[in-house]
Amino acid sequence: MASRSLHLYQPLGWKRSTWHELLCNPVRCTAILLIVGLSLTSVGVFILVERPRGSTLLPNILIPDPEPDLDPDPVHDLEEPVPELIGTTVYHPFVSPSPEDALVDQRIRPIRAHSAISDACLEKWVSTGLWQDPCRHSMVQESEIDLVYVWVNGSDPLHRKARQALLNATKYTTKEARFREHDELRYSLRAARNATASWPNSTWHIITADVPEPTPNTATNNNNTLAPPDQTRRLGLVPQWLDIECAFYGCPDAAPPIRLLHDTQLFRLTGRPGATLKAADAIDWFGKILPSFNSHAVEAQLPHLDPEIVSDNMWAFLLLFPIRTLTDECSVALNDDQFMMLPLPPSAFHTTLYGQVFRVDPGLLVGGDSTGRADGGGEWRSLGWSAHLLNERFGTRKRPYMHHNARALSLPLLHEVSLAFGGEPNEFEVNTIFISTHYVIERHREALLWSWVVGKWGAEYGGMLNRPQKLRMWEEADRRTENDVEVNMLMAGLQPPRAVDKERQGGYDILMGANFHSLVQLIDLKQECIGNDAESAWNMFRRLLKDNTACGDNIISALIHKSKSGLDVFLPGPPKQSIPPSPADPIILPLVLPEKAPPLPSNPRAFAVRLLMRYAYVLGDSSTIFMGMKSATQTDRLLKSTDKQKDVALLCLNDDIDVWAEKATSEVLRKWFEQKWPTKLGCEV
Template structure:
């Protein structure tokens, strides 16, 4: 890694870091004279050290007892052991906004100064024009979620070398409306971060860069004019109040009241919103021609991110993460960066999106989101193969493999050379009774399309036709359930014995088990089904989900009395459960003694509990919410669009108000089942700046936006300056 990074650092400094060789080329040849004022903060650019390689615990999960985790994760029951569990650590979020004032003379001059000699294929100046979107984006989010849910807000702002010519002194941008004394103290609900502070090199195991080397890397990365580079460093922000982040661009606006569970819950994990259309599918590519055709677009970074994931988890297509506020759990995003340090570090070196002759970038939000999904799949397969069947010996004999095959066969003939696995029949993704028992509010506008409690999402997407996936691209696994009228609780469900599910997939013994009569290590078996032949692992997960019944994952887990090497126990928990943080599965040892980190298995904790907590760490929901993406290009069409949005929001409020009190909290199901709608309400609006008008028409666009913003979100925030 060291050789790779510093090869690029030297290359960038030679060709792109032109601070000394190129004067400013703006009309004013001298840099703007900037002092500490309402819109700039002067500070020293100091070495803040590398990103820590210690994985972070998830506080909400730590609040659950081992007994509660067994009930909830293993059996999907919120039972007596969970009663009274304090989930408050998982019921708040920190909002994170990226922002740059592209109208600032310092930003304009610095952007020109660092622009590469070689012409880029896209003039990105329009990406930086200031329309005061940040203020109203933040107002809209706070109005929607309230102070109790959104407890802290973070602005990721840009900083540039100070006009004194020294790169050790930086001038950081500040929104003109923000109370500086609150935002810069880190003791307020609002925290202002400058890229020069949170851009940090992350080291690969075995490397130990000096302060000078870290400075060289940072000098090659800062200042940046690339939002993808900023996204690659979100995991480094400090002074967060919660583990759950919601990441907003400053052109994202929230149109209605939402619940924390529209974004995340400690029950189901982060809500990752995806599109599973064929046109939204991305094939992995190490190097892609899209970097030549559309270097400033999303495709190169997404396809590269898919390739990075594929090197660790097996190559497969992935689907687009929708372009509205995105949920990121800080411990898991940090872990993704620790797993792929080179991908995150290299992305930060691209000052401009369309810049050539720098390392290929990844879209970090896409990578971090699908990383959670892949880690959950890996945890399920590792638990079943290595923890449950491999055990302390780490060896799978022919007799053990025969028993594994029988378990997968479930009710089929175990002598078959192939198993036809039916679609599982499972309880609904979200259960109103569980939300009520756990004292967690229901989502108001988001469909929970698929939950990790039902296995690996992409296995169903890959094996079923789109018309058999009615839940925004994911299957409805509740078909085949009956209400159990013999119980007082109407929420209890049973499988209909007469229901015949469709086939989900096929497991071939010769392909997945290979040498059925010979011994082999559990490590080799796991690597084969998880990575070498991923279709085997996908179908095995589906089979075990079905064999576990209508809820729970019991068939994956080792027995309560399963033995474990005493040397793996520690006196105190210092690390969360996780598997190796390596970037290439082919060079990774997944054997139990190597895979379980020292300090993650406390004395007295069973192997079953450790595995259950491992699986819980990567819980997730794939969901969908109604949003509108609009390119702001011309004044005449913008006026019509803003009127349409405002009218639609008002009509939806009146519609729900005609059946229920407007002050009442309404769930997604209220909109769909009770009102007969085919969708939820419009929740988000993105006004993407791509203005084509000039002169007075551009001024008209500013006027239209400000009028719309003031009308929609007039309430001031506590950290705004008094007018």
């Protein structure tokens, strides 16, 4: 995509200059006269004007709008924003979204990389698990993976005042440690530059907190309240060390371009699946949730990143979580600061063949909790509520906790998750990372069961399954796919994930390739799961999916073990290449599972193949250290221990430093950071 190949980004809220501004600019005016003069002699000329270093004006390549907007927009047709200095602090002014812009796009997004693969190749890959003809000459590109940082500077004077005003209003207290920073963002980016040098077309996106633009008499006052701000203009926090022009024009070194976004720009009202929303709904919603210093609320807005700018695949770093509040509910989340210690291939996080790489902790299971009684001072209330929502949709089970490090995310699937769970979360928070990871795992399981029960057996017998037909199903489900991952990836032109030299390159080990729920209970498949009574294929599918999850897991495990490779045993009928999927067919199963079966797609097999590819994933394990910092001496000891472990790929630092040790510990960290990553980014002031 052209917009992703450019290293030139426009400041958020920037609009093309008006003709008045254009004609008043002598350089542009001269260029126009030159073009007009040359055009009279039938000579076509392209002029590229490079922006001088230090200029605050954006170069304009004037391309006529296909559908020009003739109506003036007083909110968005503003002059090009430039950094704003208040006291000694730099901010990025922007205009908050209008209510109309704050309504979510409810269309399901396809995964772009899959659109580039032919149906014949996908059929071969999913059914056999082998990258062979007709895929042999269809090399896929390494995944384009963007890095997304969520960051806040709790020491910022305006942020501190806005935060304190909310704390006063809610009569809530929190630890200032939750807002501390030790310059982690700067060094995490330096580490990322070294570790992702081989990644194609990667961009860094930094989502920072923002505050209302103060009136002149509030910028320097010393009380804890702000005068009523202008609600349409806000100030985005800017890292103190960042040359803000680099954020839009690209750094002069080899580092990827940096794009600044701010919390308020991402908030979108989603509503329940299928709900019709109006601008008035967004106004009411904003009134309830803003202002928000809610880490989980900000995470929940990641699905609303612009897909024209952000890659389908993201690796999210969630830094320096602030207090969070939804209406009158306040609590404190954790601080997570992540660093890439070794170069890592894109396949350590995502590949087109195998999907996202999830890193879970199978020894720590999360159960559903609809009461909201769990500890709100950490993340367990959000985890319990998220697990409850998953139970409601996919059936009750305990699900493993996500490892504390950067997480691989898919933007189209994050968007789908937001649509599936877009209803009011009562007063409890949703843990976006947990719910989106397990949503993909559950949807893949759902796709397997739908394909086998509804698409295959149900379609063959007209949607109803009687006792003799169920006996045939049991016979088929009577025996783990051993995919040769490295061979398949090499055949597809991708770098395998496993590190050759573990001290020079990070990697990951695949724990399980096909289905997370493969450790199953001993159950009588014939009697307890398949059953003897006649029922519709849709009802059987729903029963195995939600009501008796152990049976669904056992059937999936048995079918996978019976196949040498691939998922052909699950797929409906033989390939029907002469019947292409209809544009009227959906690309997913319903977000909310209906009681009655929806119509079968025109080509159930092709639908099932693409459905299984959409939710493909693997579970992986990288060499990771999670370090809880409490004091200077303890932090120094742990960092020295980390230095001795040469194969560590990912490091997560958690700030739990006592107040009395803050200054000394910060000095230890800064010294270690500078020793580890001494080379500055080109965008550092």
